[in-house]
Amino acid sequence: MSGTYLGMPAFPRAAATATRDTRLRANLTHATHTIRDKRAKAVAELDDWAQLRAAGAAVKDRTLRRLDHYLEQLEAAVTAAGGQVHWALDADEANRIVTRLVRETGESEVVKVKSMATQEIGLNEALAGAGIRAYETDLAELIVQLGHDLPSHILVPAIHRNRSEIRDIFRREMASWGRPAPEGLGDSPAELAEAARLHLREKFLSAKVGISGANFMVAETGTLVVVESEGNGRMCLTLPETLISVVGIEKVVPSWQDLEIFLQLLPRSSTAERMNPYTSTWTGTTDGDGPQTFHLVLLDNGRTDTLADTVGRQALRCIRCSACLNVCPVYERAGGHAYGSPYPGPIGAILTPQLRGLAGPLEESLPYASSLCGACYEVCPVAIDIPEVLVHLRERVVQGGPVTLGGTRTVLQPAKGHAAERAAMRAVGWAFDHPGALRAGMRLAARTRRLHPRRLPGPGRAWSRTRDVPEVPAESFRDWWQRTRGTSSGRGTSSESGTSSGPGTSSGPGTTSGPDTSSERRGDVK
Amino acid sequence: MSSRDMMLARVRQALADVPAGEGPGGEGRDGPPVARGYQRVHGARTRAQTVDLLAEHLADYRAIVHRTDAEGLPGLIGRLLAERGARSVLVPPGLDVSWTAGTDVTLVEDRASSTARELDLVDSVLTGCAVAIAETGTLILDAGPDQGRRRITLVPDHHLCVVRVPEQVVGSVPEALPRVAPDRPLTWISGPSATSDIELDRVEGVHGPRTLEVILLSAAPETDRAGSREHWAGSGEY
Numbered sequence: 001m002s003g004t005y006l007g008m009p010a011f012p013r014a015a016a017t018a019t020r021d022t023r024l025r026a027n028l029t030h031a032t033h034t035i036r037d038k039r040a041k042a043v044a045e046l047d048d049w050a051q052l053r054a055a056g057a058a059v060k061d062r063t064l065r066r067l068d069h070y071l072e073q074l075e076a077a078v079t080a081a082g083g084q085v086h087w088a089l090d091a092d093e094a095n096r097i098v099t100r101l102v103r104e105t106g107e108s109e110v111v112k113v114k115s116m117a118t119q120e121i122g123l124n125e126a127l128a129g130a131g132i133r134a135y136e137t138d139l140a141e142l143i144v145q146l147g148h149d150l151p152s153h154i155l156v157p158a159i160h161r162n163r164s165e166i167r168d169i170f171r172r173e174m175a176s177w178g179r180p181a182p183e184g185l186g187d188s189p190a191e192l193a194e195a196a197r198l199h200l201r202e203k204f205l206s207a208k209v210g211i212s213g214a215n216f217m218v219a220e221t222g223t224l225v226v227v228e229s230e231g232n233g234r235m236c237l238t239l240p241e242t243l244i245s246v247v248g249i250e251k252v253v254p255s256w257q258d259l260e261i262f263l264q265l266l267p268r269s270s271t272a273e274r275m276n277p278y279t280s281t282w283t284g285t286t287d288g289d290g291p292q293t294f295h296l297v298l299l300d301n302g303r304t305d306t307l308a309d310t311v312g313r314q315a316l317r318c319i320r321c322s323a324c325l326n327v328c329p330v331y332e333r334a335g336g337h338a339y340g341s342p343y344p345g346p347i348g349a350i351l352t353p354q355l356r357g358l359a360g361p362l363e364e365s366l367p368y369a370s371s372l373c374g375a376c377y378e379v380c381p382v383a384i385d386i387p388e389v390l391v392h393l394r395e396r397v398v399q400g401g402p403v404t405l406g407g408t409r410t411v412l413q414p415a416k417g418h419a420a421e422r423a424a425m426r427a428v429g430w431a432f433d434h435p436g437a438l439r440a441g442m443r444l445a446a447r448t449r450r451l452h453p454r455r456l457p458g459p460g461r462a463w464s465r466t467r468d469v470p471e472v473p474a475e476s477f478r479d480w481w482q483r484t485r486g487t488s489s490g491r492g493t494s495s496e497s498g499t500s501s502g503p504g505t506s507s508g509p510g511t512t513s514g515p516d517t518s519s520e521r522r523g524d525v526k
Numbered sequence: 527m528s529s530r531d532m533m534l535a536r537v538r539q540a541l542a543d544v545p546a547g548e549g550p551g552g553e554g555r556d557g558p559p560v561a562r563g564y565q566r567v568h569g570a571r572t573r574a575q576t577v578d579l580l581a582e583h584l585a586d587y588r589a590i591v592h593r594t595d596a597e598g599l600p601g602l603i604g605r606l607l608a609e610r611g612a613r614s615v616l617v618p619p620g621l622d623v624s625w626t627a628g629t630d631v632t633l634v635e636d637r638a639s640s641t642a643r644e645l646d647l648v649d650s651v652l653t654g655c656a657v658a659i660a661e662t663g664t665l666i667l668d669a670g671p672d673q674g675r676r677r678i679t680l681v682p683d684h685h686l687c688v689v690r691v692p693e694q695v696v697g698s699v700p701e702a703l704p705r706v707a708p709d710r711p712l713t714w715i716s717g718p719s720a721t722s723d724i725e726l727d728r729v730e731g732v733h734g735p736r737t738l739e740v741i742l743l744s745a746a747p748e749t750d751r752a753g754s755r756e757h758w759a760g761s762g763e764y
Contacts, residue, residue, distance in 0.1 A: 027725075034726050051564040058560040066549030068537040081709065087530040139732055140723035156723055163724055189724040193732050200733065205642045221708040231680060231719040231734025238676045238711075239642050249533070254550075256708045260700040261564070267662075271722070274583060275662035275699075278734065279714035280676070286711050288638040289675040300533050308540035407536040 004125065005150065008340030010361040011369045015334035024160050024335050031159045032326040038272035039323060039379070045274070046264065056261045057383040060317035063219075063254055064307060070219040070252045071298065077222025081284020083294040088246075090301050095126035098211065098244055101295050102132050105242050107208045113226060113233045114138035115213030116320055117246045117299055119151065119342035120355070123211070134211065135177070135203050137232035139196050146173040152336030152344060154322035155270055160335055163187040174199050200232065210236035210291065214247045215319065216262060217296075220255045223283045224296070227266060227276045237280050243291035248299050250307075250316040262319060265381040270321035302355030308404035311392040315350045317382040322347075324376035324386060330369055339366065346376035350389040357405045358396055364415045367393035398422060420460070442476035449474065567697035568661055576660045577691045581742060583663025587717025588730055589738040599688070599743055600628030603652065606686060606739055607631050612649035615686075616678045620671020621652065625688065636674040645681040651735075652686045653679055656712075657705045661698045664716045665689065665740065668706050676713050685735040687715075691742045 008014065018024060043049050063070055075085045086101075088094035102110055110127070112118065112134050124134045124145075136145045143158040144151050147169045151157030158166070167187040174181040179199045185191060212233070216225040224245055226233050237243060253262065267276045285294050307313050325331045325345030336344035340362045341352040349370055353363040367390050370376075376386040396403065398421055400414040414422065431438045449472040456464040475483075527535075571579065581591045594602045607615055607629050614632040626633060634648050654672035655665045665687055667673045679685050689695065696702050706712055719734030730736055 031726055046568060048564040048568070051561070055560055055562055055564055062549070062560060065541060065544045067541070068534050069550055071534065071537070087528070087533050089529045089532055093529060137733070138723075139721050143723070156726070158723060159726075166724060189727040189729045192724055193721055193729040197732055201646070204733070205646055218708065223708045229719070230721045230732040232732065234676065234680045234713065235733055238680065249537075256703060260703050263699050264564075273587075273716070275659075275664045275714065275716040277587070277716050277718065277720050279712075281708065281712040281714075283709050283711070286669070289669055289711055290677075298533070300536070304533060304536035304540050307537060310543055404540065407532065407539065409539075 004122070005340055005342075008337075008362055011334075011338055011340070011365040014338035014340065015330075015369070018335040018338050019333050021335075023162070025333060027160055027162055028332055028335055031153070031156065032328075032332050035155075035272060036323075036326040036379075039269060039326070042268040042272040042274065046268070052261055052264055053381055053383055056265050056319075056381055057317060059253060059258050059261060060250075060382055061314075063252055064250065064313060064316055067249065067252070067307065070254060071249060073219040074217055074222060074252055075298075077218075077220065078284060078294075078296050079222075081222045083222065083284040083296055086295060086297045088297055088299050088301070091121035094121050094246055094297055094299050094301065095123055097297050098123060098246060099127060099130045099132065101242070101244050102127065102209055103130070105209050105293075107132075109133045109135065109203075109207070110209040110211050110244075111135050111137050111203050111207040111236045111240065112141075113210070113212040113228065113236045114141045114157070115211070115246065116154065116342055117213045117248050118211065121246070121299065121301060123246065135200070137200050137203065137236060138228075139193060139230060139232075142196055142200065143169060146170065146177065150337055151342060153325060154320055154343070154345070154347075155325075160337070163189060163192065166192055170195050170199075178202050204232075204235040204239055207236070207240045209242045209244065210240035212236055212243065212245045214245050214251055215266065216259065217247060217252045218254075218256055218259065219252050221283055223256065223281050225259065225279065225281050227263075227279045229271065229277045231278055234278055234280055237282065238290045240291055242293040242295070244295045244297065246297045246299055248301070249303050250318075266319055266321055269319075269323045269379070269381040302357070304407060305357065305404045306351075306354040308409075309354065309392075312350065312354050312389050314384050315347070315354060315389060317384055318347055318351065319382060320347075321381055323379040323381065327375040327379050329371055329373065329375075334369070339369065346370060346386045346390075347384070350384075350386055350393060353393055357403065358393070358412060358415070364397050364417075367391075367397060417462075420458075439476075439478060442478065445472045446474055446476060446479075564700075565698075566700045569697075571660075571697065573692040573695070576697050577695050577742060579697075580658055580660040580663065580689075580691075580695050581740075583660065584717070584740050585663075587663055587720075589663070589717050589740050591740050591742065593742045593744065595744050596624075599625055599741065602628075602741060603686065604628035604630075607650055610650065610684055610737075612684065614648045614650070616645070616648050616651040616674070616682060618653055618672055618674030618678065621654065622672070625652065636678050638675070642677065642681060645677060648682045650684040650686060651678050651682045652688070654688050654690070655694060657702050658689045658695045659697070659699060659702045660695055662716060664699075664702075664714050666702060666706055667713045667715065668710045669712075670710075676711055679713065679715070680734055683731070683735050684737045684739070685715075685718075686739050686741065688741045688743050691744050 078085050086097045088097055127134045136142050140156055140158040143166050152160045164187045167185055170181040171185055179202050181195050185195055214224040215227050267273045285292055306316055324347050328346050331345040339348040341348055343351045349366045353366045356363050358364055370390050372387045374387050397415045398418045400412045403412045584591050612631050614634050616634045618636050656668040657666045718730050718736055718738040719732050720728055720730050721732045722728050
């Protein structure tokens with residue numbers, strides 16, 4: 001793994017590699033199941049969770065629907081409190097602004113709080129290109145950085161590494177970044193955390209510039225909020241003379257009071273705690289306390305394009321809690337790297353293709369990186385209907401349609417690779433319009449069922465490479481209905497057809513044969 | 527066109543489907559309503575029960591909780607500093623001087639000119655707090671005179687925090703927010719610094735203080751309490 005997302009293979013190829021890595025799968029299964037169980041308990045403590053969730057979604061929706069107003073209000077409040085606000089249309093512009101701001105301080109080293117936005121824009125690489133070294137100070141991000149690796153989870157980015165791998169990375173790499181690992185470093189988490197503490201304290205105590213993201217920005221007051229556990233955030237936010245925060249424009253909430261919703265939703269959904277150990281809020285600068293220069297860089301980088309999609313817009317509600325990753329059967333097996341961006345799991349599958357546009361094989365494959373089981377929607381603390389957006393994006397991939405790219409409305413052409421799917425859907429449409437042909441076709445399929453291959457030839461090969469081809473039943477549902485209840489209709493529109501006495505529930509010739517194929521099928525069509 | 531204007535223009539274009547009158551300042555239509563049907567506090571408790579819940583939740587996240595009254599406070603602080611072998615303790619400028627009457631460790635003043643390296647040499651820090659939240663086991667520091675700059679409760683490895691009970695304790699997050707001012711820098715602390723980044727094993731103390739001790743200070747006899755309240759009001763906290 002190299003430390004950049006450029007040139008990432010499309011999801012199926014990356015996932016095929018990851019699913020063969022048994023250690024990775026074991027690490028991930030342990031992590032995701034532990035967090036999801038703890039989360040369920042933390043959420044169950046609040047009997048008004050459903051109302052909090054609805055309120056969180058509603059506040060975000062309202063804000064997004066008047067985002068221009070709230071951004072202008074935020075800018076005015078931050079400026080009035082002594083901060084400086086910068087606007088960045090894309091990653092390049094954000095990186096240029098931050099590089100310039102760091103250069104103006106005369107420093108060539110910065111300390112960083114873990115930040116999804118700066119991962120997204122590749123800030124560390126951009127700074128390195130300008131001769132500025134950025135030190136990640138979150139323990140997991142440090143592990144990732146020292147290991148020349150990429151984060152694989154939003155909350156616990158180094159979850160794909162186990163303790164002995166981490167010890168090896170620390171022993172091998174710490175010396176070239178600063179204070180070396182202690183002699184005889186063992187692999188207990190406490191020892192490893194202590195090594196990180198000693199290594200990073202050197203950086204904190206001498207840092208002149210800190211770089212962060214933010215979890216929330218309050219439009220009414222100009223306040224920024226960072227939630228964290230280790231205290232590295234507080235170090236970076238308070239010890240340096242200059243603080244630069246790079247924040248996506250969707251992180252704004254209207255009022256101070258709104259934090260009462262999100263500070264209940266986020267910790268319980270994310271780390272499964274009643275509250276994370278540290279939350280810092282600051283408004284501009286404070287004389288004699290903390291950085292005396294504060295810059296806020298407001299980042300677009302595809303967010304306004306996402307906002308323009310009335311179905312996909314809801315992805316911008318995301319508060320980056322990572323609950324959807326921990327319940328996702330696809331993430332659990334494929335791991336975070338396969339998603340090819342800092343946003344893995346179900347949220348990544350809808351966020352990345354929207355932020356970047358359906359621009360290449362990876363982005364086109366991500367809407368398919370899901371079983372559509374709906375677990376991600378169930379746990380989402382701001383009720384993002386991820387399956388709905390996935391289906392919507394699949395439709396864009398296959399059929400094309402109106403999209404906004406770089407602020408310009410355009411019509412997306414259907415992706416190449418999906419011609420067979422479109423042809424198949426056209427054929428299905430024709431068959432449903434011609435009942436006689438449909439009946440004949442189904443009978444033919446039933447009679448030849450013993451001859452069917454387990455893998456499809458031709459254009460169907462890609463589909464059956466990762467799935468078992470469902471077995472065709474000996475008799476079609478229509479024939480069964482005709483034979484057992486049949487009169488003249490044959491269209492099965494009777495109102496009783498869906499009740500428990502209806503077809504297909506017990507005798508089953510109308511359903512596929514084995515439990516495996518039937519669940520496979522259910523997962524596919526839901 | 528500046529990036530600012532381009533971004534705002536893109537936002538407005540992206541929101542072409544939103545009715546013009548919707549949102550703040552709009553006439554009539556308010557957009558999707560925000561139903562604040564969630565609870566202000568979870569469960570009915572007496573003030574004493576709220577304080578007990580705070581103690582329980584602080585301990586859950588491995589803060590060490592002590593209880594005392596005004597009379598016992600200086601002795602308790604002296605004992606806790608001695609038990610840790612602290613030789614120096616940081617004190618904010620507005621801290622009640624009586625709190626440190628029972629200790630002979632060196633008092634280090636919180637100064638803007640102190641460097642981070644100087645703070646790193648101090649063993650402990652003693653502060654008050656602004657508000658504590660029982661449901662989450664959270665202390666909120668608002669950089670008031672008895673709490674000092676944000677960094678003093680961060681760099682030393684041992685933090686002693688005094689909470690006046692029951693008056694500084696609220697039940698829930700919604701009850702806490704109106705009691706702190708957003709224009710002040712705030713630090714919310716729930717247990718000592720911790721990480722779960724390595725195989726999800728929780729380890730206390732990575733970069734912040736590894737030990738958090740909380741002293742729940744209950745009201746002293748009637749005559750003293752009046753004096754104490756006067757001091758509190760005088761510090762301009764609320």
